[in-house]
Amino acid sequence: MERNVCIIAGGMSQWGVRQASQRDVFQEAGKACFETIPALSNKDVDGLIVASAYTERCSFQTHLAPVIAEYLGIKPRNICARVELLCASGSSGIILAYGLVKAGIADVVMVIGGEKLYTPQRWEIQYSELASVDHDWDGSQGLGLPPPAFSMVAQQHMKKFGTTEEQLALVSVKNRRNGLNNPKGQFQQEITLEEALSAKAIVPPLKLYDCCPVTDGAAAVILACEEKAKYYTDKPLVYIKGTGQATVNNMSANMPDWTTWEALKIAAKQAYEKAGVKPSDIDVAQTHDCFTISEIIEYEDLGFCEKGEGGLFIQEGRSDFGGVVPVNTDGGLLSCGHPFGGTGIRQGMEIMKQLRGEAVRQVEGARTGLTHNLSGFIAAHTVLIYGRDI
Amino acid sequence: MRGISVLNGRYAVTMDMYPLQSKEFNRIYKFYDHLREGRFTTTKCNDCGVRSFPPRVICPECLSENLEWVDLPTEGTVKVVTEEVVGVPLGFENPLIHALIDLEGQLTHFARIINCQTGELKEGDRVKMAVFPVDPVPVDGKRGEFVEMERVFYAFEKVK
Numbered sequence A: 001m002e003r004n005v006c007i008i009a010g011g012m013s014q015w016g017v018r019q020a021s022q023r024d025v026f027q028e029a030g031k032a033c034f035e036t037i038p039a040l041s042n043k044d045v046d047g048l049i050v051a052s053a054y055t056e057r058c059s060f061q062t063h064l065a066p067v068i069a070e071y072l073g074i075k076p077r078n079i080c081a082r083v084e085l086l087c088a089s090g091s092s093g094i095i096l097a098y099g100l101v102k103a104g105i106a107d108v109v110m111v112i113g114g115e116k117l118y119t120p121q122r123w124e125i126q127y128s129e130l131a132s133v134d135h136d137w138d139g140s141q142g143l144g145l146p147p148p149a150f151s152m153v154a155q156q157h158m159k160k161f162g163t164t165e166e167q168l169a170l171v172s173v174k175n176r177r178n179g180l181n182n183p184k185g186q187f188q189q190e191i192t193l194e195e196a197l198s199a200k201a202i203v204p205p206l207k208l209y210d211c212c213p214v215t216d217g218a219a220a221v222i223l224a225c226e227e228k229a230k231y232y233t234d235k236p237l238v239y240i241k242g243t244g245q246a247t248v249n250n251m252s253a254n255m256p257d258w259t260t261w262e263a264l265k266i267a268a269k270q271a272y273e274k275a276g277v278k279p280s281d282i283d284v285a286q287t288h289d290c291f292t293i294s295e296i297i298e299y300e301d302l303g304f305c306e307k308g309e310g311g312l313f314i315q316e317g318r319s320d321f322g323g324v325v326p327v328n329t330d331g332g333l334l335s336c337g338h339p340f341g342g343t344g345i346r347q348g349m350e351i352m353k354q355l356r357g358e359a360v361r362q363v364e365g366a367r368t369g370l371t372h373n374l375s376g377f378i379a380a381h382t383v384l385i386y387g388r389d390i
Numbered sequence B: 001m002r003g004i005s006v007l008n009g010r011y012a013v014t015m016d017m018y019p020l021q022s023k024e025f026n027r028i029y030k031f032y033d034h035l036r037e038g039r040f041t042t043t044k045c046n047d048c049g050v051r052s053f054p055p056r057v058i059c060p061e062c063l064s065e066n067l068e069w070v071d072l073p074t075e076g077t078v079k080v081v082t083e084e085v086v087g088v089p090l091g092f093e094n095p096l097i098h099a100l101i102d103l104e105g106q107l108t109h110f111a112r113i114i115n116c117q118t119g120e121l122k123e124g125d126r127v128k129m130a131v132f133p134v135d136p137v138p139v140d141g142k143r144g145e146f147v148e149m150e151r152v153f154y155a156f157e158k159v160k
């Protein structure tokens, strides 16, 4: 018998350039999560899913889930495993936990994800990124770090639809401002449009503030069946309503279209249909703003606006508080940073808070929320829809 | 002694930016043999006709193993140029230039452009494949000796 599944707790470590190890940040995130739900102890968790992409690469640690279980005092009985989908590892963990709880295989599952990316020598970060794409083909072309790919996407979107560098910059201005809503995010500083436009070039037209930073940190949420959710918390229940995850290609040479992300449209359609909602029903969204151009294309391919109108959508304030659908209300990747396995979990936490009415800056009356991650060389997309109503 | 003393002079595959490409480590080693002959090739399915890139050992369409090697164009036209000035991975030059290349309508390839300065390459320019040697791999041989496995890889360069 299928059960309703709720997200009942969430917490995160401080994110940024951390003087801490992988296991330190996971402990911090786990504790922060448990602290938000006093009635539930670490002994009540019967499943653990750990999301981390670079654990072998940067911490030389496989078999990570039992390590984290041991450090958090969790003794899982139903699932204890790691999931990896690079930038979408965290939201993949939530989808898997959702399925297990829905099916009755587990009742209370912690999904915890994060990365320790800063190593003693900085060159290693860029070098490690060669593993993120098809290593033997795209990686050997020096396409490890994503800025060249997103520069190309931006150039094509600008040419095809007239999107401007100013519209790109407005995304980072909004998300840096929203970052003030997340005291544990990497940046706590607003930027002006002039600062964004005059920042140093990374891969033109992308400049410093168009790109999310490299980040250490972790985040955790707890999913439970509705019955247990009611037992452990008296806060408003937030349900997972629908999910989708799609990939249509991995290597760059097989990308069907660079400015319309087909896999995103497929993942979104799956999630909307399962949740029984339309794009216009989404009150608040956290989307994958790894680069400013990404958020603009996501407005379009998630159906918040017409194709090609993403630039206008940000320019007219339709993705800001008071707009049609506030996007990245806690600062997104551009402000919070992006410890790959932690990102989807941070997004889920922020949506949970928004739908409970307890966010630092609240979208008034929000009842339905969405999270989106892209991962790899724009190779996979993951969408989850959360709601107060099931 | 700096760094990790036990690794002194040793090869770690997890630190290699290029694939292992000899017959002992790869069933598509012919791709690299062809590169040495100046040919850019991939596999095509003899059962369903689908041509894949990169080359495979099975057809991703019909799962047949009945594949043949076919040539791709070694020249193409630039569609988009990107110039990475910050954050270039170790082993690649700064600026690191890439282009989305239309290989005569047969394949769109996002590839590295070598022998090129910032601002030099433009949309519409012609580029051709360039093959170059990359670091050989020391493979365990008999009696504790290493056998050097020679390697090549490819990028593109402007047709001048």
Ligand SMILES: [Zn+2]
Residues within 6 Å of the ligand: B045, B046, B047, B048, B049, B050, B059, B060, B061, B062, B063, B064
């Ligand atoms: Zn076939």
